Amino acid sequence: MTKYAPTKKFTFGLWTVGNTGADPFGDSVRKKKSPVELVHLLAEVGAYGVNFHDNDLVPIDATPAERDQIVSDFKKALKETGLVVPMATTNLFASPIFKDGAFTANDPKVRAYALQKTMNAIDLGVECGAKIYVFWGGREGTESDATKDPVTAIKRNREAMNFLTEYVIDQGYDLRFALEAKPNEPRGNIYNATTGNMLAFIETLDHPEMVGVNPEVAHEHMAGLNFTHHVAQALEAGKLWHIDLNDQAFGRYDQDFRFGMVNLKSAFFLVKLLEDYNYEGPLHYDAHAMRTEDYEGVKDFARGCMRTYMILKEKAEMFNADPEIQALLAEINAEDPEMDAFFGPYSREKAIALKNHGFDRCGIAKRGLKYERLDQLTNEIILGVR
Numbered sequence: 344m345t346k347y348a349p350t351k352k353f354t355f356g357l358w359t360v361g362n363t364g365a366d367p368f369g370d371s372v373r374k375k376k377s378p379v380e381l382v383h384l385l386a387e388v389g390a391y392g393v394n395f396h397d398n399d400l401v402p403i404d405a406t407p408a409e410r411d412q413i414v415s416d417f418k419k420a421l422k423e424t425g426l427v428v429p430m431a432t433t434n435l436f437a438s439p440i441f442k443d444g445a446f447t448a449n450d451p452k453v454r455a456y457a458l459q460k461t462m463n464a465i466d467l468g469v470e471c472g473a474k475i476y477v478f479w480g481g482r483e484g485t486e487s488d489a490t491k492d493p494v495t496a497i498k499r500n501r502e503a504m505n506f507l508t509e510y511v512i513d514q515g516y517d518l519r520f521a522l523e524a525k526p527n528e529p530r531g532n533i534y535n536a537t538t539g540n541m542l543a544f545i546e547t548l549d550h551p552e553m554v555g556v557n558p559e560v561a562h563e564h565m566a567g568l569n570f571t572h573h574v575a576q577a578l579e580a581g582k583l584w585h586i587d588l589n590d591q592a593f594g595r596y597d598q599d600f601r602f603g604m605v606n607l608k609s610a611f612f613l614v615k616l617l618e619d620y621n622y623e624g625p626l627h628y629d630a631h632a633m634r635t636e637d638y639e640g641v642k643d644f645a646r647g648c649m650r651t652y653m654i655l656k657e658k659a660e661m662f663n664a665d666p667e668i669q670a671l672l673a674e675i676n677a678e679d680p681e682m683d684a685f686f687g688p689y690s691r692e693k694a695i696a697l698k699n700h701g702f703d704r705c706g707i708a709k710r711g712l713k714y715e716r717l718d719q720l721t722n723e724i725i726l727g728v729r
């Protein structure tokens with residue numbers, strides 16, 4: 344097998360490699376491809392799976408007969424290529440009906456329609472094999488807080504999640520939800536703006552055991568946050584069930600760049616975290632090729648996303664095997680047997696002993712931690728000179 348072959352569960356949305364390059368300032372630069380064509384493109388580049396929004400596959404105004412034909416053609420392409428559908432989701436943002444949100448819209452008809460559309464989309468996803476259902480509430484927010492009460496919005500969101508988890512249970516589906524946070528765009532402000540907000544929100548649901556998160560690199564970066572730390576919190580809580588990989592310069596518009604294109608070092612620490620903690624869920628690229636590209640460029644983009652992950656995985660292994668780095672880490676993390684008596688569960692005796700212990704505050708602070716050396720060694724691993 345060739346070096347850096349894509350051997351992980353790498354997936355792409357139909358909307359990612361299918362992106363035609365239109366932006367708010369310009370028209371499409373690539374001709375639209377059908378879902379079947381996109382499945383074949385993904386198979387050609389070596390992807391493991393394909394994800395979709397309901398309307399990436401079935402147009403919003405398709406008749407039931409058209410729907411069935413489309414789904415059967417799509418399933419045939421999956422069978423031919425061996426690609427699977429690990430995740431599906433609902434488009435609750437493109438239609439003008441969602442201009443004020445879906446589950447949090449002020450108009451009850453819109454909220455009810457959003458639930459109806461999501462139930463149908465869940466049926467479609469499950470029919471195609473999806474085991475994870477992503478919720479990204481791109482329109483769930485405001486431009487002006489005069490327009491919506493934020494507490495009411497949280498309650499509406501919760502009610503929708505509770506209704507839909509019950510729907511999944513009622514249907515007997517083997518499906519878990521993954522909530523995806525984003526701070527803004529397309530709304531001025533989106534509710535539950537970060538992965539941390541989502542983790543807190545999940546604990547207030549009727550079925551928290553059915554709901555995890557789908558963090559996205561670009562979204563935490565748009566908020567100026569450390570993505571790896573957010574992923575770590577989700578991982579540690581047992582809630583990292585899906586992940587959207589891409590790249591994004593801090594402080595810019597929503598860029599959806601190829602994985603590792605801008606922030607290679609953050610990408611390294613992310614891959615290292617996922618590999619060190621044996622994350623086994625799908626690695627989904629929610630990104631798209633630059634507007635300068637034709638479909639050969641789209642394939643370059645997709646291959647590049649996966650290849651960068653595989654290269655960084657190798658770099659993480661090198662970091663973990665590097666004797667100098669490991670010696671530094673051992674030194675940094677060395678335990679002090681004298682302190683053992685103060686850690687672990689609380690007891691009154693322990694608290695008293697700790698309060699009476701004398702610390703050489705200035706002496707302890709004098710020790711250099713060698714982090715400069717450690718970080719430089721990390722850079723040299725990434726730069727390929729070690």
Ligand code: GCO
Nearest residue numbers: 432477478479523559587629
């Ligand atoms: C975005 C989001 C979306 C979602 C997708 C799946 O910034 O537009 O990342 O791409 O991930 O709708 O729910």
Ligand code: MN
Nearest residue numbers: 559561562629
């Ligand atoms: Mn995004």
Ligand code: MN
Nearest residue numbers: 523559587629
């Ligand atoms: Mn996303």
